[in-house]
Structure formats: C-alpha cells, structure tokens
Amino acid sequence: MSKNFADLCYACRVGDTDNVDRLISTGVNLNAVDQFDNSPLFLASLCGHETVVKLLLSRGAVCDRDRYEGARCIYGALTDSIRDILLRYDISKAVDVNQPFTMHISSLIKDDFFLDTCDLSWSFHDNIRAIECLQLHKFILASRCAQLNLGLMSNWTGRHNFELPKGCSMKEMKILVKFIYLLPVLHEIDYEQYSSLIALSREWGMELLAEFLNKAQHILDPSEKSMFMATFQYKFMELAREQLCTFVNDAILKSSIILNSHEELDQGQNIILKECLAFPDVLLMVKNLKDEQRVFPCHLAILSRAHYFKLMFTLPFLERTLYKSQKKSKDSGNSSPLPLISLPSCDFEVAVIIIRYLYYDSSEIPWYNAIDVLLMADMLMEDRLKSMAAVVLTQSKELLKCCSIFDILSVAWETRMERLEHFVAKVIAQKIRKYSNDPALKEAILQSSKRISARQETDTIELVDDIRFYLLEKYAFELEDIEVLSSEQDLGLLKSSGILEYQQDMSVIENILDALSLQA
Incomplete structure (x- = not known):
C-alpha cells in the first residue's frame, strides 16, 4: 500500500476534505482497498463524513450495491443521509471521472470561451462541401498522441486546417477526439464500431484504448461492463496526466528561456519560443529574487484554469487585445509575436509548481515552497491550490524550525x-x-x-x-x-x-x- 493511499484512507476516516482532495490529485486509485479490505469510500461512509463521501463519488469512487464492497458501504454508513446518497448513486456516473483536471481538459472543446484558443481544425466533407468542422488544440493532440505529434512536427508544420479523407468515418473520429479530450465516451461506442476503432487507435498509437476496446467487446453483462469502464476510465485519466507531465517537462520547461535582469525578450527569441515543441499561444514571464527572468511557452487554454488569467483574457485588458491580434495574424497566414504576460516576482521553482498544477493537477508542493505557492495561488484566485499548499504547511515537521x-x-x-x-x-x-x-x-x-x-x-x-x-x-x-x-x-x-x-x-x-x- 502506497503512502499516499494510506494517507487518503486516514483522511477519509477523520473527514479531512481538503487533504482528501489533495491526495486524490496524486493519482491514487480510489477503488483500491487497504490491508483490512476497506476502501476510502467505505471508511468515509462508516465514519459519517458526508462531504468526503460526496467528493469521493464525484471523483470516480464506485459504489455498486450488487457487489460486496458497495453493499458494505451502504449498510455500514453511519447516517441515513449518507446511505441515501449511496443508494441514489448510479454506478454509470463513475464512468465520468470528475477530476478538476479532467473536467478542464474536456471543457476545451465544450466551452465556447476556448474556441479562440484553438489552432487546428479538422473538416469532414461530403462530395460538395464541408459538413462539420472540429476545432482542436495542437498541444493537446501532440501531448496525447505520439503519431499526431510526429505529424504536427513534420508534414503538418505550420498548417492549421485539414480536410480529412472522405473514407474517414466522422462518427469514429469524433469518438477518438472525445477520448483525447477526456470526455466520457466509452458508453457511446456501438458494437459494430469496435473493430474499426481498435484498428484506428492502434494506428494512432493509443494502445490503452485498443486494449479496452478489445476486452470490452466480449463483455455482455451491463453491471460488469460499467465496472470495467470505470476501471479503465481511471487508467485513461492517469495516462493523460503522465502524458501532460512529459509534455510539460520536454516541451515547456526545456524550451523556456532565461534572461538577465534588465534584458528584454527580442523578436528572435519570441520566434524561437513560438516555433518550439510546445505549440504555444502565449508566453509567461517570471522574475525571481535575483532579478533574473524566465520565459515559459504556455497556452491560454490551460492558464485559464486560474481565475486571474481567465479574467485577464475576458475583460478588455491589453493582454486580451494582443492575444486577439496574434490570433488574427496567425489565421491570415502572417506571423506576429506571442503576447507576453507576467507573474509577480517569485522563485522559478514556485512558477514551475504553478505550471505543473495547471497543466496536469500536480499536488507535489515541497514544504519550503508552500508559503510562496499559497501566496501565489491567492493572487491567481485558485482556491483549490491554496488548500493544497495549506495542507502541506500543516503537515510539515520542518516548517517551524525555520519559520x-x-x-x-x-x-x-x-x-x-x-x-x-x-x-x-x-x-x-x-x-x-x-x-x-x-x-x-x-x-x-x-x-x-x-x-x-x-x-x-x-x-x-x-x-x-x-x-x-x-x-x-x-x-x-x-x-x-x-x-x-x-x-x-x-x-x-x-x-x-x-x-x-x-x-x-x-x-x-x-x-x-x-x-x-x-x-x-
């Protein structure tokens, strides 16, 4: 049993909602059991922590009354209120894993606000005209699919519009796009689509999806299939977090540029960042206490998880005007510098923690950075990250030795x-x-x-x-x-x-x- 899972079980017993939320973000399996065969949901139900029960269910914990563990949760619930919540809970809801990270990635193709952040369109045509167009993000495709990343870095360099071949099934392509964006799509797949989707997912290098489809097509029992979907939905989410972690390390952090104290980012450096592996649409500058500056190639679609940045690009500020101008220039085939936005002065390590949290929900905050992260999260109006930093501070054994x-x-x-x-x-x-x-x-x-x-x-x-x-x-x-x-x-x-x-x-x-x- 991992330490994070053991800590999660303890937090569920004592009703520490903030810590439960933080530990869920480390990627622990909510449906695992401890050495006494107790799941986190069972412990929270048994100890009467209704808020924790609701949080676990919303994040993908499964309570199937037809199975032993689900029955234990229901009959062991301390209060009638918790028992009613569990009885009303439909196991199919567990297929839609409502991690804040997952919900944000899904919103990128559901929320009209993010249409302006798209930099790639896939068009489906009949014999005469385009019948549908999907607006997508290069950085999502590049991070989630190795084959698409190769295409974006080679044959498709500089292109923003594609016509998909007429033989391509629009319905199946939309299923794959939903999968890439972490939308709950497994229950939408018809039996006759399995074979072609297995072939297409293998062609795109999506082996985990191919594995699921290959096994799921042979499961007939609805309850068993729902459980199987819930298990794989968790695996899909964790795979996406790992892929975005790799993307942040290889495409964003390694591409960042460090400038001297009063040095300004010149046009050449802006172009280098614009054409880097990250496919950025905005640059994030941070100045540390040594007066050094570091510029990260980033994406408005992700930075907007923080309310501060969403407001910046919603209200008529200069940053929004520059972003719109750059977007219009790109759509017309011209080249213009990426807009530059700044964080308040902080250590580069703190900025990296913020970036990792926004991109893939990382909750790894060293105790010696926790106060600075808390202050920065407060400025960004990101309450969940504030809670995570506060949890780290209250659990640190070293903090009071130096503060x-x-x-x-x-x-x-x-x-x-x-x-x-x-x-x-x-x-x-x-x-x-x-x-x-x-x-x-x-x-x-x-x-x-x-x-x-x-x-x-x-x-x-x-x-x-x-x-x-x-x-x-x-x-x-x-x-x-x-x-x-x-x-x-x-x-x-x-x-x-x-x-x-x-x-x-x-x-x-x-x-x-x-x-x-x-x-x-």
Whole structure:
C-alpha cells in the first residue's frame, strides 16, 4: 500500500476534505482497498463524513450495491443521509471521472470561451462541401498522441486546417477526439464500431484504448461492463496526466528561456519560443529574487484554469487585445509575436509548481515552497491550490524550525485560510507557556481583536477562541467537564485529572488579555 493511499484512507476516516482532495490529485486509485479490505469510500461512509463521501463519488469512487464492497458501504454508513446518497448513486456516473483536471481538459472543446484558443481544425466533407468542422488544440493532440505529434512536427508544420479523407468515418473520429479530450465516451461506442476503432487507435498509437476496446467487446453483462469502464476510465485519466507531465517537462520547461535582469525578450527569441515543441499561444514571464527572468511557452487554454488569467483574457485588458491580434495574424497566414504576460516576482521553482498544477493537477508542493505557492495561488484566485499548499504547511515537521508560527498566522490572515489559522492556534495551545513570553503572541491577539468589524464591549477574539478550543483538546476535556472538575476538593484527583495544568494554561491567556485591556 502506497503512502499516499494510506494517507487518503486516514483522511477519509477523520473527514479531512481538503487533504482528501489533495491526495486524490496524486493519482491514487480510489477503488483500491487497504490491508483490512476497506476502501476510502467505505471508511468515509462508516465514519459519517458526508462531504468526503460526496467528493469521493464525484471523483470516480464506485459504489455498486450488487457487489460486496458497495453493499458494505451502504449498510455500514453511519447516517441515513449518507446511505441515501449511496443508494441514489448510479454506478454509470463513475464512468465520468470528475477530476478538476479532467473536467478542464474536456471543457476545451465544450466551452465556447476556448474556441479562440484553438489552432487546428479538422473538416469532414461530403462530395460538395464541408459538413462539420472540429476545432482542436495542437498541444493537446501532440501531448496525447505520439503519431499526431510526429505529424504536427513534420508534414503538418505550420498548417492549421485539414480536410480529412472522405473514407474517414466522422462518427469514429469524433469518438477518438472525445477520448483525447477526456470526455466520457466509452458508453457511446456501438458494437459494430469496435473493430474499426481498435484498428484506428492502434494506428494512432493509443494502445490503452485498443486494449479496452478489445476486452470490452466480449463483455455482455451491463453491471460488469460499467465496472470495467470505470476501471479503465481511471487508467485513461492517469495516462493523460503522465502524458501532460512529459509534455510539460520536454516541451515547456526545456524550451523556456532565461534572461538577465534588465534584458528584454527580442523578436528572435519570441520566434524561437513560438516555433518550439510546445505549440504555444502565449508566453509567461517570471522574475525571481535575483532579478533574473524566465520565459515559459504556455497556452491560454490551460492558464485559464486560474481565475486571474481567465479574467485577464475576458475583460478588455491589453493582454486580451494582443492575444486577439496574434490570433488574427496567425489565421491570415502572417506571423506576429506571442503576447507576453507576467507573474509577480517569485522563485522559478514556485512558477514551475504553478505550471505543473495547471497543466496536469500536480499536488507535489515541497514544504519550503508552500508559503510562496499559497501566496501565489491567492493572487491567481485558485482556491483549490491554496488548500493544497495549506495542507502541506500543516503537515510539515520542518516548517517551524525555520519559520515563526506568527509569520504563518500573518500568511493565513492575508490569504484567508481558516485551516492554517486553526493550525497556528493548535501549535500555540500545545506550547502556550513557551509562547507566553513571546511579545509576538500579544501582538497577534491584539491584531486578531482588530479584525472584528464591529466590536462590542465584550466580544470573542477568534485567535483566543481557537486557542481555548485546542487547550480543551490538549487535555481531552469537554466544556461540561471543567465546572465539575474545578469544584473537586481532592488534590490528588485534581492533579491526576490534569485540571490544574489546564487552569494554569488558561490563566496565561487571561493574563495576556488583562495586560492588553481586552475582554473576550
């Protein structure tokens, strides 16, 4: 059992939704089982975490009531609400793997917004005219299909429009295109199409699709076929992530250009990037703290996963005007420079993490980059990446050796990450007497009090409330225990219960509030 899968099982048991989402993005098999034959879905159902159950189902977890594992989930569900969700869930939905990465790639040929980002068209003709035209992206075809990549780099160089041979089946070609763009298409294939699709997928080098088709044509039972589709849909998604990872490494990162501090990208360098293996339509520039600049050949279709970039190219900003101009020039057969957009200053490693996340949903964030990634994700308005970075910070054993807990609190407030605020409060509660001598704790409590928009004479202070909560957790007390134990007269029982230590820790907070003339 891999560490990521073990961590996923634990996150499902405790109901850590953000961590479940992050771990799903590492590519773990949601329908695998641990050493006790428990699937993540079973653990989440058994422990009563409805939000996690919904997330797992939406990401492709299978609950087939006709099979042992599905029946276990339903009958083991802690609440009627979870049981109803599982009973309503149709196994066919698991064929449509709703990973955010998968959904975005699929949207590139479903969403009208991305029509402007297409740079290749395939036309189907009858004897007189074109009867249908597919608008596609060279970089998707190049990354997903080795044979198409060879064509784009050789015979098709510089071309943007193709007429497919008249003998070519439009329906079967559209199925292959849907497969390339990760649309759920397996259930659309008719029995009589299997043979020709197997031959075509092998001709294009799509061996995994050929393997599925070769086996699926012999499965007659609908339930068994649905399970088989779900298994292969997961494999298809992981293959696509691997292919886009290779594409990022070989076509984007290796093609990037590093410039000196005040050097500008000249026309020759722009052309080199424009004609590189990535088939880019936009350039992303990043300046690091050493004042060096790195330019990455990228794609608006992918950068638009971040709301910041989507707004940039939707609203009438200069970048949108330049992009439209370049697109119009390309369509007319002329050549114009690629538009250049910039990220705020950061280490190149942080920019690469952002690119990897946008292209193939990579959640690999080293702890020493996590704060910078969190800040950058906040600027890009990419909440999911923010959550992933926050999870990494809360799980790092090295973080507090080189970073003040109060600096982390400032970042949490700046980025509005409640998970990180709770992490800080828990760390402070665990070592409250150590932090009581640090002036930064008083300043943090004061700052927290100022964050209340309309303060009453007596009000709660969020940081103080959180510390008090984690002090209760530290000593395993419930609120109703405190009054009972505090009235106890037996000194031995007071010491053994931990109530005296709890009261001493609480007095630290009270003393700070008194010193700051705050009531909370």
